[in-house]
Amino acid sequence: MLKGSLGLIALSSLLLSGTAFAQEKIKVGVTATLEGTYTVLGEDGIRGFQTALNVLGKKVGDKELEFVIASTDATPDSAVRAVRKLIEQDKVQILLSPLSGDEGIAVKNFAKTHPELTFINAASGAQETTYVDPAPNFFRYNMDGAQWQVGLGKYAYETKGYRKIATVGEDYSFIYTQVFGLVLEFCGAGGQVTNRQWVPLGTKDFASVIAALPDDVDAIYLGLGGADAVNFLNQYQQAGGKAHLMGGSIMIDQTILSSKGNAKSALIGTLAASGQADTWEDPGWQKFVKDYQDAFPPNKRFPSPSLLATNYYGSTMALILALRQVNGDLSNNQAKYKEALAKIELDAPNGKIKLDSNRQAIGTNFVTEVVDDGKGALFSKVVKVIPNVNQTLGYDPAVFAKIGLPSRTVPECKKY
């Protein structure tokens, strides 16, 4: 009895406090991969998100933003579970989610079941998410995996003189999209991709994969991330590997370049492409790096923000700036807000970003090379900046549609 009445009191006080503040708050749900293979990526994503809050503040007119963070593990079902929990239990109105490729496809599909809410992609980069049957309430302010590889294939072929390469990648949508972008351009320039190996996300023992790498190629492209990339590099070093390397966007990124141990030194000189470059001179980028560095003590962050931090920063920026444009008006199923989101042009740290008709980002891409700063820290150095990269990678949309969707074997190695 006593227990019951105590519970009632607690419940009613909770309800009271809820009604007292509900009108001044806008609830936003955030997901990040804070478990599993991509833990470090999720953690840095959240740092980028917090940096954005530090810079922009949490006020929208007279309303205050309130954030609820949920953890996922890069699997689609974990992302849907987290998003559902945020909507049903925490009653969020806007979502900043998710981080990883397969999660993105699942959350986009889930978004259709909640047309009244707004979903802003945090960092995921599978092509399918916005290219196939896009959800009208799902907005993506980062480029997809293929856009992030623009420039890499041509640079490798023309400047580095690579003719034959092989790829090793994690077996899921984002890496398919990255290899798609690479193969399209490299083979288009005349190169050959002789072998594509796929490993499950979360592989521990790469020894046999490393042994099966071909010898007769000019470079090996690595499409790995997080713990997989670190495991691979460690075992690659133990096996004495010496091939030229090329890297995907989350392979050549501070999540790997500042990992513990010296296995990462195999990456010095590695050619890569991504939506950012650590040493870019642009003042907007430099300011973002400084904001990021000032927001956290040096042992709680990377020397420079990772691609995930940048993406979360950009998405949070879009979320807040568009909300300010409509003065926090979320009435009529958030119609005004969605309109503002579709139209907004961001001056993001990694270049200007605007959305196409599928609500997919058109942005700037960077070809980079890994350099040692002389003190043992590794950074990605810009070798080429390519503005205005769209989702069809400059191809005519009809031709692009014929290539097919990224998968283990698509695209074929030929000129389209």
Place this chain on the structure above:
Amino acid sequence: MAAVTSGASDAMTRFVERHPAWALIVIIAVAVALWLIFAVWPPGLEEAIGRKRVFLNALFNGITLGGLYFLVASGFTLIFGLMRNVNLAHGSLYLFGGYVGYAISASTGSWILSFIVAFVLTALVGVLLQVLVFRRMEGQDLRQTMVTIGLSIVFADLMLWACGGDFYQIQTPSWLIGPIELPLITAVKSSGEPVYLRYPLVRLVIFLASVIIGIAMWLALNRTRIGMIIRAGVDDRDILAATGVRIQIVFVLVFALGAGLAGIAGVVGGTFQSLSPGEDIRFLLASLVVVIVGGMGSIPGAALGALIIGLAEQLGSVYIPTYAIVVTFLIMVLVLALRPQGLLARR
């Protein structure tokens, strides 16, 4: 030693006499394996099943992985053999040892020290488990099994709370980094110059260490007084206790040794793979399969089982990647169907 060899050769003669067909198959299989390892492959064979380098690497990876499995499973089987206690928290001891090893190696930089501390601390946890939990429910197999399941869940959550969901990798000491050349020819260049197999040194060292530990355990069990007591306990606990041996102390010792071995295995696993939540279950499952294949309670059985499972995993992942996971369990099913007590069990 002479007695051992003659005993082994006796057993072999008996086996050949009783199962001539099986003996022939075994001899042919060994001959084929030796030829695959030492001969230079003709081009036709390379075309059919891939390069020799890939095969040799998968083979060596399988054997070294088997070494790791043996370390985990030997403690498991030892505890079961003596106490008839299926300790389903064994995987948690593995992961705990790994985390301890990581903490020590990260703070002191010493790889060797991390083994010692991991062994001591996990052995201590083992002692506590035996004294505080298992002694209170002696002889109640089902209750003990249920309690260990519960404990493994509690430990997993405690470790997740303390260490987070991140991946940890124990730094390989610099003198172990890199490959060495083994005197096995993988291919012959067009100039006639042979290409030798290059293999990660650290994996070989870890494998050697597990062989040494295995032999030491075998010697301790078969050649020392305490080993004699343990073997007697495996055969008949009650009579052993009746002869005046303080069996509880033996139990505590064996539990400490078994747990400590799991801790060492955790450091090994953290060095050439990595540590994260979920690894406890993976290694518990692996050691269950290993001891089921090899025979519950038998150390040589654990060694054979670990070798078979390690090879099946690695060769499977190279030659039939899609079905690699099934192979392990297929072997287990076959063994359970044909020889349910395990390959090397005595009874």
